[in-house]
Amino acid sequence: MEITLTRLQNLKRLVAECHSQQAFAGEAGLSVQYLNQLLMGHRNIGEKTARKLELALRLESGWLDRGNDEQRSPVDVVLSQKAITVGLMFDRLPPDQQAAMQKVIAALAQSVDGHDQADCG
Structure with a gap:
């Protein structure tokens, strides 16, 4: 599967876990407008954006790039x-x-x- 599609599917899965797109955007450090552009495929989730999202959401680096058939597991979260x-x-x-x-x-x-x-x- 193409990496941009994998990232998009994983982003959609993460947003679905949240109670609203606005709450997710705040958690991820994105504007709601930019998040909508990503979700609609009007903008691709590039390398820089993928890593920024993973860091903000405390996900393991590269998580968005993998086929994650199941929901986020506790080992995917990086804790201080x-x-x-x-x-x-x-x-x-x-x-x-x-x-x-x-x-x-x-x-x-x-x-x-x-x-x-x-x-x-």
């Missing part, structure tokens, strides 16, 4: 050392405290970004 440390600490909490922390983190993320992070990827 800080995020890994926080995740390990979170896993040690009892379930009721985990639920409380999820609510706190979701509220903080929404206040910072203006949208619910849990709705995208």
